[in-house]
Amino acid sequence: MTFKTDIEIAREGQKKPIQEVGARLGIQSEHLLPFGHDKAKVSAEFIKSLEGKKDGKLILVTAINPTPAGEGKTTTTVGLGDGLNSIGKKAAICIREASLGPCFGMKGGAAGGGYAQVIPMEDMNLHFTGDFHAITSAHNLLSAMIDNHIYWGNALEIDERRVTWRRVMDMNDRALRDTVTSLGGVANGFPRQTGFDITVASEVMAILCLANDLDDLKKRLGDIIVAYRRDRTPIYARDIKADGAMTVLLQQAMQPNLVQTLENNPAFVHGGPFANIAHGCNSVIATKTALKLADYVVTEAGFGADLGAEKFMNIKCRKAGIAPDCVVLVATVRAMKMNGGVAKADLGAENVEAVQQGCDNLGRHIANLKSFGVPVVVGINHFTSDTDAEVQAVMDYVASQGSEAILCKHWEKGSAGIQELATRVAEIADADVAQFAPLYRDNMPLFEKIERIAKSIYRADEVLADKKIRDQLRAWEQDGYGDLPVCMAKTQYSFSTDPNLRGAPTGHSVPIREVRLSAGAGFVVAICGEIMTMPGLPRVPSAEQIKLNDAGEIEGLF
The missing domain is CATH 3.40.50.300 (P-loop containing nucleotide triphosphate hydrolases)
Structure with missing residues (x-):
């Protein structure tokens, strides 16, 4: 058939x-x-x-x-x-x-399938109404304004070694995971190591998805921590005076x-x-x-x-x-x-x-x-x-x-x-039989929240995190971020951090490689195992099959 x-x-x-x-x-x-x-x-x-x-x-x-x-x-x-x-x-x-990224990579689109689809399927899986482009632009505007502030005298005394805000693009491109910017001499600024994430991993994306309205959006954008001074005090997007312009770029994107x-x-x-x-x-x-x-x-x-x-x-x-x-x-x-x-x-x-x-x-x-x-x-x-x-x-x-x-x-x-x-x-x-309750309380220490998820949901025996990560979590608690929930960045293919371990594994460990504070979105990201915030394309990407046919119609999307 x-x-x-x-x-x-x-x-x-x-x-x-x-x-x-x-x-x-x-x-x-x-x-x-x-x-x-x-x-x-x-x-x-x-x-x-x-x-x-x-x-x-x-x-x-x-x-x-x-x-x-x-x-x-x-x-x-x-x-x-x-x-x-x-x-x-x-x-x-x-x-x-x-x-x-995944549409041209290997996962395919996100409009459903068969006779249970949202249409127009082609538009939805491509540029749609431009929301992702607006998020990418707002994110990278902040990136540009940070580097520009440093170039023109660095009045905020940003420690260039502690700029935490990376750039984003809506495509899988492993070559951009780790980059060096501002090469080419004095006119191009001060060289530093940075990198790209995929747009869907941007804190701006998370903020847009959690904000209640434009006022809430602007406040959350202003709350983004982009860098630190030498004394480890944070620099916010509002200090760079980027929150207003970012809100302007996202005004239409905020509308469902x-x-x-x-x-x-x-x-x-x-x-x-x-x-x-x-x-x-x-x-x-x-x-x-x-x-x-x-x-x-x-x-x-x-x-x-x-x-x-x-x-x-x-x-x-x-x-x-x-x-x-x-x-x-x-x-x-x-x-x-x-x-x-x-x-x-x-x-x-x-x-x-x-x-x-x-x-x-x-x-x-x-x-x-x-x-x-x-x-x-x-x-x-x-x-x-x-x-x-x-x-x-x-x-x-x-x-x-x-x-x-x-x-x-x-x-x-x-x-x-x-x-x-x-x-x-x-x-x-x-x-009305549901009696919903979250897994952990707000005032639980951040590392204990990570452990609660790892042990209760993943059924891991332990969470592995070195002293630097634990110290960072404690520092954020002292700075007033201890009540935030935790967003685990982990492989989707397994309860463990090993994508090849199927079924319902027990007796495994969850290694935390890095933690990131998304102060504007309102959560702490714990990056587990080998998960990447900028994916790569597979050996044979879906993009190889996507084309226009003789009638000018798109083929190869799924």
């Missing part, structure tokens, strides 16, 4: 004018800033007018650790939103924007983007921090806006639940004052088999025993999510190669863990294939 590609399906979608999509949520056309006919930004004025309205129910979609077999978290998020609408509920979707699914249901697509090197959630302003406009809001958190969901609970919910009413944990039979030791080339053959062996990873995630006090339903994202016996093995295992699993065929059938899950999720959310 041959299936159409995601981009072929997306191109055949019958889009409605974005004003019609907005009208379904009660957004008047004058409060939509259109980008063409099929996407628009929602005005800050309209968002402010929603204050005081009752919130809808929040449903979080997360997943097991990703494998090359595929899990389909965004596809399930989109499908569930369509499914809720198809059973008569007023639902909206909130997902992240796509980064050009409204698009639609293949079934013409509303979707907010806004912000895009990675979950392995940042906090992995769409913007607070988009989620809160959707909660005021819809009875049910389906959102996702990046990668596996050990990263995205943990950060959604401990960072986004804590900072935004929101909590999920139900969590959907996405799993696939194929991924269970890979976790059970089956090679990717052999996934097509039935292997119930491997499914059962691989379910340990799923069970670990179920237990972790329940520890936050939220009800968990497993959504089995169906592949055509799955057998009834394999699906039943997953369902039996999930039942043994005190949860329930529902088979979903939204990739193949759209909303019609996920109505059972939609009905059950709505029932759970309406029952």
Whole structure:
């Protein structure tokens, strides 16, 4: 059986004018800033007018650790939103924007797949409404102003050895991880070692995704620590007088983007921090806006639940004052088999025993999510190669863990294939049984927060950090940053820091290579193992397959 590609399906979608999509949520056309006919930004004025309205129910979609077999978290998020609408509920979707780095690298796009997609898929996976470019520009404006301040006399007495603010770009480029700037003589400034991160790892990205409005955005931008003096006192972005201009560059980017699914249901697509090197959630302003406009809001958190969901609970919910009413944990039979030791080339053959062996990873995630006090339903994202016996093995295992699993065929059938899950999720959310609580309290010491995540979520025996890192964490506590949550930068492929260690490993250690203070975003980043904040392209990048065909249409996006 041959299936159409995601981009072929997306191109055949019958889009409605974005004003019609907005009208379904009660957004008047004058409060939509259109980008063409099929996407628009929602005005800050309209968002402010929603204050005081009752919130809808929040449903979080997360997943097991990703494998090359595929899990389909965004596809399930989109499908569930369509499914809720198809059973008569007023639902909206909130997902992240796509980064050009993985789109041209190996991960692909971020618009869903099959018949559960957000459209326009090509725009979403490329430049979209320019938000990432605005973030890149604002970030690098601050970089330029720091170097410029030093060049023109350094009135703030910045220690050039302690400039912590790097540059960013929205592409995977390992050659830029470590660089030296200002070579070429006196006219070019003072040479120093620095480097680039990918835009989705920028603190500016995290700030935009956590800010409530433009005033909050400006304050947070001003709070960014960019360097230190010789006496170790911090230099802030507001000291460089960059916060105002950065806010100007981000003014339009702060407005959430409204698009639609293949079934013409509303979707907010806004912000895009990675979950392995940042906090992995769409913007607070988009989620809160959707909660005021819809009875049910389906959102996702990046990668596996050990990263995205943990950060959604401990960072986004804590900072935004929101909590999920139900969590959907996405799993696939194929991924269970890979976790059970089956090679990717052999996934097509039935292997119930491997499914059962691989379910340990799923069970670990179920237990972790329940520890936050939220009800968990497993959504089995169906592949055509799955057998009834394999699906039943997953369902039996999930039942043994005190949860329930529902088979979903939204990739193949759209909303019609996920109505059972939609009905059950709505029932759970309406029952108000969630008793959400974050994993750690605000006043717990920073290193203990790292340990709590490593031991409770990753099931590690210990956290390895040298004296320099522990001293740095204590210094930040003395400077008043001890109440901040922790954002773990770790591989997405394993509970451990070893990407090849599948399943549910125990007895491992979590080495902390570096810690960074994101004072504006409001969290401390702990960089674990070999994780890179500037990824590289794979041996055969997806970019090699992306082109325009003879009709001028894009091919190769997925």
